[in-house]
Amino acid sequence: MTSTTTPEPQTPEPQTPEASDPVRIDSPVMRVVKQFVEDPVAVFGLVLFIAIAFVAIAAPWLAPQNPYDLAQLDIMDGGLPPGGTSFSGQVYWLGTDQQGRDMISAIMYGLRVSLLVASVSLGLAITIGTIVGVTAAYFGGRLDSLIMRVVDLQLSFPAILIALILLALLGRGVEKVILALVIVQWAYYARTVRSSAIVERRKDYIDAAKCLALTNRRIMFRHLLPNCVPPLIVVATVQIAQAIALEATLSFLGVGVPITEPSLGLLIANGYDYLLSGRYWISMFPGVALVLTIIAINLVGDRLRDVLNPRLQK
Amino acid sequence: MIVYLVRRFGQSLLAVVAMAVLVFMGVYAIGNPVDVLISPEASQADIAAATARLGLDKPLWQQFGIFVINAFQGDLGTSFVYGRPALDIILERLPATFELAMVALFLSVGIGVPLGVWAGMRPESIAGRTIMAGSILGFSLPNFWQGMLLILVFAVLLGWLPAGGRGQTTEFLGMQVSFLTLDGLSHLILPAINLALFKMSLLIRLTRANTREVCLQDYVKFARAKGLSGRRVVLVHILKNIMIPVVTIIGLELGSMLAFAIVTETVFAWPGMGKLLIDSINLLDRPVIVAYLMLTVLIIVMINFMVDVIYSFLDPRIRLSEMKG
Numbered sequence: 001m002t003s004t005t006t007p008e009p010q011t012p013e014p015q016t017p018e019a020s021d022p023v024r025i026d027s028p029v030m031r032v033v034k035q036f037v038e039d040p041v042a043v044f045g046l047v048l049f050i051a052i053a054f055v056a057i058a059a060p061w062l063a064p065q066n067p068y069d070l071a072q073l074d075i076m077d078g079g080l081p082p083g084g085t086s087f088s089g090q091v092y093w094l095g096t097d098q099q100g101r102d103m104i105s106a107i108m109y110g111l112r113v114s115l116l117v118a119s120v121s122l123g124l125a126i127t128i129g130t131i132v133g134v135t136a137a138y139f140g141g142r143l144d145s146l147i148m149r150v151v152d153l154q155l156s157f158p159a160i161l162i163a164l165i166l167l168a169l170l171g172r173g174v175e176k177v178i179l180a181l182v183i184v185q186w187a188y189y190a191r192t193v194r195s196s197a198i199v200e201r202r203k204d205y206i207d208a209a210k211c212l213a214l215t216n217r218r219i220m221f222r223h224l225l226p227n228c229v230p231p232l233i234v235v236a237t238v239q240i241a242q243a244i245a246l247e248a249t250l251s252f253l254g255v256g257v258p259i260t261e262p263s264l265g266l267l268i269a270n271g272y273d274y275l276l277s278g279r280y281w282i283s284m285f286p287g288v289a290l291v292l293t294i295i296a297i298n299l300v301g302d303r304l305r306d307v308l309n310p311r312l313q314k
Numbered sequence: 315m316i317v318y319l320v321r322r323f324g325q326s327l328l329a330v331v332a333m334a335v336l337v338f339m340g341v342y343a344i345g346n347p348v349d350v351l352i353s354p355e356a357s358q359a360d361i362a363a364a365t366a367r368l369g370l371d372k373p374l375w376q377q378f379g380i381f382v383i384n385a386f387q388g389d390l391g392t393s394f395v396y397g398r399p400a401l402d403i404i405l406e407r408l409p410a411t412f413e414l415a416m417v418a419l420f421l422s423v424g425i426g427v428p429l430g431v432w433a434g435m436r437p438e439s440i441a442g443r444t445i446m447a448g449s450i451l452g453f454s455l456p457n458f459w460q461g462m463l464l465i466l467v468f469a470v471l472l473g474w475l476p477a478g479g480r481g482q483t484t485e486f487l488g489m490q491v492s493f494l495t496l497d498g499l500s501h502l503i504l505p506a507i508n509l510a511l512f513k514m515s516l517l518i519r520l521t522r523a524n525t526r527e528v529c530l531q532d533y534v535k536f537a538r539a540k541g542l543s544g545r546r547v548v549l550v551h552i553l554k555n556i557m558i559p560v561v562t563i564i565g566l567e568l569g570s571m572l573a574f575a576i577v578t579e580t581v582f583a584w585p586g587m588g589k590l591l592i593d594s595i596n597l598l599d600r601p602v603i604v605a606y607l608m609l610t611v612l613i614i615v616m617i618n619f620m621v622d623v624i625y626s627f628l629d630p631r632i633r634l635s636e637m638k639g
Contacts, residue, residue, distance in 0.1 A: 153329055156618055158573035168595045168603050169340045245456040252458045253592055287459045295454045
């Protein structure tokens, strides 16, 4: 419709405007991107998340100090309120904690740990969940019902309870938290992939692939899986926000990451003791960073859910 | 109906058995059970005696049998810290958690459902949008962080309410409860709101979505056309029809409330079983951890079973399809 901009009356040409309309030849990815950017709130969420991720990755170069290098800390600067100035004249915009650690730097490094744990566990959980889900849907029968029983059993218990118990038995540690998050989350992906794969499996292109005598593995991962991706993306955005919140909660409860690699949750827990004495900034600002991260992801996820939902498409 | 009940009961039993096996594996097969079950401060003779009593010198399958038999007799080990049966200690803490969860459930239903109906009837109004924005916030803020904000605002800045503890308790139906005394109530408000906020957001969204659907139905339009009062349409025609999904969610979320109570109780130093679990983890009091886990699994499986049974009474389609399948 945008191709006819001239006001002159339309001449009966054989070529209709729709045929040359560039929207028609867009790939599905382009369509999703175009619809996504129509919502300014979602774009804001995405920009915010990219900024947060950049800060987390570049923390060692951006942070004013290395909060875990004790030589750079001065105990005399401990407990400074936001905007306080140290003896050496450095301004701590978000204050310092009890050990004189600059809160901005601590938050940047904390974000690093939080996002690392969440994204590694996300990647592993998606991989396991996808393989299990596609396998269950493709082969069906007993294997399918056995796998889905396990998934249902696991999903009938609250995620936080399972993670807490695992970590109570395993002890704290970054890799143990990742393991707990993977165990808690794989079932969501398995169920999501299975439910869309079971619909796709009955379609003709799968039969066609079978007639070509392709291997089962090739059909499952090259033909079936790519058509199950949209719901997977939606679940993944919800789950990564959940993973970040869950890791923060576990670390807050003292069963998550170790004290040597504090995530945002552990920073909040450390500052919690000072909350009642009015030193709110030690736990408040890491909390703000955590909440901003989760909200940014949720804003993106909300929009993606609408854009990728086939029922809302014309 | 009986076929369905028996089958569903069998599934529940299977879930409990599966979790028992997993707990057993976690405690006995991974790592040294002597470290897990016997206090690190025990003497060599104590260790030998306890090893024999727990049957840790026997093969694994026999150990599992002993574990199951002991569990059936309510013996889930003795706490290192308190020197008393772990199950007794947890059961002492159960009323506090139960009270907190019940008050939180009451709050989330009592506030969440009306707000959801309101937002569903006027989705484009300012109030409706505000309620939805608030519910997104309730979703996004991690539970413990909400609790800390509540403490910061109401206990530290305003000084209206206490920051932690349970306050004065009185006896009610054989349990110690807080909500009957003014002091106890003031201690109860913040943790109950904290525990309720997430469920409240969930209920608001669910109720709103269902209300919007039901409002478009012909019987609601007809009730309005008949000239019924707005209140009657909402209470009889709309509320009745959104209740099935709401009741299910309430039931299923009761179990997750037990789990989230762990967080709330830790933030507000509420002396329930969730706080006991965290304290036990920090003190490495493993028998209490195991006992907590087994009890909670049992409670959650029982809740899920009851929800399914109630649901099948409310909605006959469920039990019919299950019976065929």
